[in-house]
Amino acid sequence: MIKVGIIGGAGYTAGELLRILLNHPQAEVTFVQSSSNAGNLISDVHVDLLGETDIEFTEELPFSKVDVIFLCMGHGKSKEFMETNQLPDSLKVIDLSHDFRLKRKGNDFVYGLPELNREEIKVAKNIANPGCFATGIQLALLPLAAEGLLKNGVHIQAITGSTGAGQKPTETSHFSWRNNNLSAYKIMEHQHEGEILQSLKQLQPSFANDFNFVPIRGNHTRGIFVAAYTRFDGSEEEAKKIYQDFYNEHPFVFVSHENPGMKQVVNTNKGVIYLEKHNNKLVIISLTDNLIKGASGQAVQNMNLMFGLDERTGLNLKPVAF
Amino acid sequence: MIKVGIIGGAGYTAGELLRILLNHPQAEVTFVQSSSNAGNLISDVHVDLLGETDIEFTEELPFSKVDVIFLCMGHGKSKEFMETNQLPDSLKVIDLSHDFRLKRKGNDFVYGLPELNREEIKVAKNIANPGCFATGIQLALLPLAAEGLLKNGVHIQAITGSTGAGQKPTETSHFSWRNNNLSAYKIMEHQHEGEILQSLKQLQPSFANDFNFVPIRGNHTRGIFVAAYTRFDGSEEEAKKIYQDFYNEHPFVFVSHENPGMKQVVNTNKGVIYLEKHNNKLVIISLTDNLIKGASGQAVQNMNLMFGLDERTGLNLKPVAF
Amino acid sequence: MIKVGIIGGAGYTAGELLRILLNHPQAEVTFVQSSSNAGNLISDVHVDLLGETDIEFTEELPFSKVDVIFLCMGHGKSKEFMETNQLPDSLKVIDLSHDFRLKRKGNDFVYGLPELNREEIKVAKNIANPGCFATGIQLALLPLAAEGLLKNGVHIQAITGSTGAGQKPTETSHFSWRNNNLSAYKIMEHQHEGEILQSLKQLQPSFANDFNFVPIRGNHTRGIFVAAYTRFDGSEEEAKKIYQDFYNEHPFVFVSHENPGMKQVVNTNKGVIYLEKHNNKLVIISLTDNLIKGASGQAVQNMNLMFGLDERTGLNLKPVAF
Amino acid sequence: MIKVGIIGGAGYTAGELLRILLNHPQAEVTFVQSSSNAGNLISDVHVDLLGETDIEFTEELPFSKVDVIFLCMGHGKSKEFMETNQLPDSLKVIDLSHDFRLKRKGNDFVYGLPELNREEIKVAKNIANPGCFATGIQLALLPLAAEGLLKNGVHIQAITGSTGAGQKPTETSHFSWRNNNLSAYKIMEHQHEGEILQSLKQLQPSFANDFNFVPIRGNHTRGIFVAAYTRFDGSEEEAKKIYQDFYNEHPFVFVSHENPGMKQVVNTNKGVIYLEKHNNKLVIISLTDNLIKGASGQAVQNMNLMFGLDERTGLNLKPVAF
Missing domain, CATH: 3.30.360.10 (Dihydrodipicolinate Reductase; domain 2)
Structure with a gap:
């Protein structure tokens, strides 16, 4: 089981990640950080998750307990997060903001569009998830x-x-x-x-x-x-x-x-x-x-590739159709 | 021409009043007060009025220049307004808040539902427009x-x-x-x-x-x-x-x-x-x-009755239908 | 694997059944009948299934190849279907119309609301799925x-x-x-x-x-x-x-x-x-x-109960949320 | 008063024409033809007109009683109508279909976009209203x-x-x-x-x-x-x-x-x-x-120009805004 932490858990993309990961057969949500909602039930914010999970938001960041973290904070915040936190070497990061999408010196994030960069994603430590x-x-x-x-x-x-x-x-x-x-x-x-x-x-x-x-x-x-x-x-x-x-x-x-x-x-x-x-x-x-595909699903697709799973794992989602 | 002042001109009900009164054949909008928007063009806030009017919001309250004022502020604010302003005896008031809808001692506002109180409305000085x-x-x-x-x-x-x-x-x-x-x-x-x-x-x-x-x-x-x-x-x-x-x-x-x-x-x-x-x-x-009918149209219907006009004046509005 | 046939496969409830069953870990869609669409790809009618299945609609009714059939035709048509077709004794039927919901002499369908009749559903041969x-x-x-x-x-x-x-x-x-x-x-x-x-x-x-x-x-x-x-x-x-x-x-x-x-x-x-x-x-x-829950999901919930599965199998669906 | 006939009165554009013309101060709807609805109240088809008019649809085409007709039938039908009906010389025609929009030999309709052809419209007998x-x-x-x-x-x-x-x-x-x-x-x-x-x-x-x-x-x-x-x-x-x-x-x-x-x-x-x-x-x-502006309002704008009225007559419509 891939152990997952989510940073910035109260927004739309974190909600979608949770909706996907709670049913992902090979992933387990270990913690969901939210400073504004610490102590609240996740299902009180993402109300459609009523009955799906009893996890509460936390202010803690127990990096050592997880294999991968998803950064779901606002644009600009991910850069700040990476600068102020010392992450374990083994911890993978998937960032949903635009902070690391553009190549520049010192940016070691791989641009996470599997249809463009699948092989690089498989071996990446850090992913910049596309807009x-x-x-x-x-x-x-x-x-x-x-x-x-x-x-x-x-x-x-x-x-x-x-x-x-x-x-x-x-x-x-x-x-x-x-x-x-x-x-x-x-x-x-x-x-x-x-x-x-x-x-x-x-x-x-x-x-x-x-x-x-x-x-x-x-x-x-x-x-x-x-x-x-x-x-x-x-x-x-x-x-x-x-x-x-x-x-x-x-x-x-x-x-x-x-x-x-x-x-x-x-x-x-x-x-x-x-x-x-x-x-x-x-x-x-x-x-x-x-x-x-434009945010949280693609982030999970990237996670699957990074951990050697079939790209589709946990992503056979029922279309809403109407 | 009935000269009209609007107090609290930036909200939805004031916008609807303006949409109706600008085409009303017997009324003229003399001033539109808004503390938050004083100096701005009305058509910059109620953007569909582009080309219909060049009036600007004002902070002034030139009561003596108008025959009737419409109170379009939030609930609770109308009571405060009536207490803090000395209105000319001849000035009629139509309040769109709930402040004066309930009968109680000292409340001389007539409840402005024409289908209930048409005759009282015709001779009223002050109207409490229904919710x-x-x-x-x-x-x-x-x-x-x-x-x-x-x-x-x-x-x-x-x-x-x-x-x-x-x-x-x-x-x-x-x-x-x-x-x-x-x-x-x-x-x-x-x-x-x-x-x-x-x-x-x-x-x-x-x-x-x-x-x-x-x-x-x-x-x-x-x-x-x-x-x-x-x-x-x-x-x-x-x-x-x-x-x-x-x-x-x-x-x-x-x-x-x-x-x-x-x-x-x-x-x-x-x-x-x-x-x-x-x-x-x-x-x-x-x-x-x-x-x-649930707010600004009914307020104009009340105005028409108070000033002896046919109830329908200015209220033959094109339905949107779709 | 439960082998499933769908009768009347082109409508909304059949589409939802397919969206659920194609990802159901213990069920397999064996045939989908539609007289109006026989020969067409399912994904040409339920277009969101593009890439999910290559099955075509059929006019055939190979009852012996399936364990359960879902009747997704219009109201009135299920009664007619049951009268004109000789079904194998072992074949279970889940009817989504209202034809068999009301108890009356000779109606051996169990009303399929699990929150009311779960035990009866588990041993039922035929289910009338609620409205x-x-x-x-x-x-x-x-x-x-x-x-x-x-x-x-x-x-x-x-x-x-x-x-x-x-x-x-x-x-x-x-x-x-x-x-x-x-x-x-x-x-x-x-x-x-x-x-x-x-x-x-x-x-x-x-x-x-x-x-x-x-x-x-x-x-x-x-x-x-x-x-x-x-x-x-x-x-x-x-x-x-x-x-x-x-x-x-x-x-x-x-x-x-x-x-x-x-x-x-x-x-x-x-x-x-x-x-x-x-x-x-x-x-x-x-x-x-x-x-x-008001149609195809409940029908699958009933199927799960009838075949001894956990009620939730295949029904951990991602909420659309927005 | 301009006397108006509408041909093909049951569709969307005819409904909009009626909504506008019933409040037009210088126009009067004399007849509204509809073969499918002859004998029905207009307000039973365009239900928002309840209380606005008691006119019924008719099958008759009393051309001599009107000054202008609006053709609101489907595309292709206007050409047929012009070929099979002998119209009085004085009768103006405003066609809302695309049948006469393109210039070609024998087409004497003026393309009715006032911002392009205002002067031609003023003296036109027949107008092709733009798409x-x-x-x-x-x-x-x-x-x-x-x-x-x-x-x-x-x-x-x-x-x-x-x-x-x-x-x-x-x-x-x-x-x-x-x-x-x-x-x-x-x-x-x-x-x-x-x-x-x-x-x-x-x-x-x-x-x-x-x-x-x-x-x-x-x-x-x-x-x-x-x-x-x-x-x-x-x-x-x-x-x-x-x-x-x-x-x-x-x-x-x-x-x-x-x-x-x-x-x-x-x-x-x-x-x-x-x-x-x-x-x-x-x-x-x-x-x-x-x-x-894309259909019936522009048609009335054209009528106003053709009859020497201010372009805006009857077209000071309340925006729906929301």
């Missing part, structure tokens, strides 16, 4: 980059659910405002662009293309919808073959032959890809659940 | 009370939209929580019970019946859905006649011969009533928009 | 009936999601109509009343009380919200003890000490109960997912 | 085209509400499917491209640019959200000036200085435009209500 938009967009583009086929401008329309913005109530997460509403934000300057471009260049070092991304706040709770397009000179069939070959050995990403709806991946760790060729453009639809 | 749940529930029960026919227990299921809880973001107004969700609150102890019972006793002084009301938070923004039932010994046709006769002279309340959906009253000042008799029970469906 | 409203309402009332404490009128407010009405598009399931809408239907005459009363009388034979139920169409996809109340002379603590004792040995029903939101049971087989005492009334909130 | 996506997208691009500034590829992300697909229930308008869902359709081949390109070329005859449009089905009922971008060499301030100057004399289109949410135009005839410059791209957000 939600970043995951959905990379799944749309990596097969082309792997073939060096990102030749011109890349255009991304991507819509996110409200859970992507976390649990702190804000004006744009107010039900009265958001219900039946749509709005753009961080236009052409979303913070996930850096990690996306880093990955595209990893596969296609020449990539320095025009990259356009207008993020949109959707009127739903879970799910990332991406419609990307770029120039592609081959046929639709050739495109499909490139994607199918690329994802053939990756158990969570599927190329659909029917035009899909976003909800079919909600509450799963899947990515669904759909392709159409029009004129000289290849249009790629990419669907993921921002909290699972 | 949203209170409006929907009273429209369901007043015709029976007027006939002295509330003989046994009264049972109310009523569901409110998120705008009923105001614009301050809270845990239960968070989109991620509320979307697709339902929950009960203030079970059997909602603060509107007092005004409802007061009105029922006004029409049927003997009323001291078992009154049961479980308020439910709905997964929608606007609208109050009420399903009430009570023992009724007559036929369904007799019930319909009682309701039709009662509402015949009230231009905003209609008895539907088809089972209605709540959304058909949204964005209007209407009440829609529907009746079915089963066994010895009369079931009454009552539909209203919590922000209009 | 969704019926499940939620019975979970709210059974503990009182078991104590003979349903003394007066019983009042039910219950709200259902759109999936309760099946997948055939209708006027009231049209998104443009239903979004942000609420409406009552089958007022005081819902078809589930019969099975509810049958169960209440099974536990409290004297029960002949005034039973009031106004079903409401909610603006959500999954979930049954029930708020029931009835006279109760004991204290809130006594009520809680009665419910906790009753559900203590039932692994899917939990008494919450916090006022819950419906969504916390969505995508699970759980029931969550919450109690408040006001004046002489006990108010009982009961939450279930209409497609799982 | 909903087409309206939102043209409002985003016309000011650039008017300056000849569409120099490179044009990229459109646009999301529509469910009412855009009409009232016939379909799989993708089923609440259970559509709620919380997103999907692309008619990728790069939406039928509105023709009218958009026609208008862009009208203003910038050289326009033959790469035009990219992936339409998305949104999880809301009303509203078109457009985020468009194209290369622009000037500054953000220069862009804002171009747009403000262009829309200065058009009373329904406003340039917002704050990043807007789509819902702020819902239930109004407004267009709201917002601009940001990033790198060498100008990003244009354009918001409209698909049923009003």
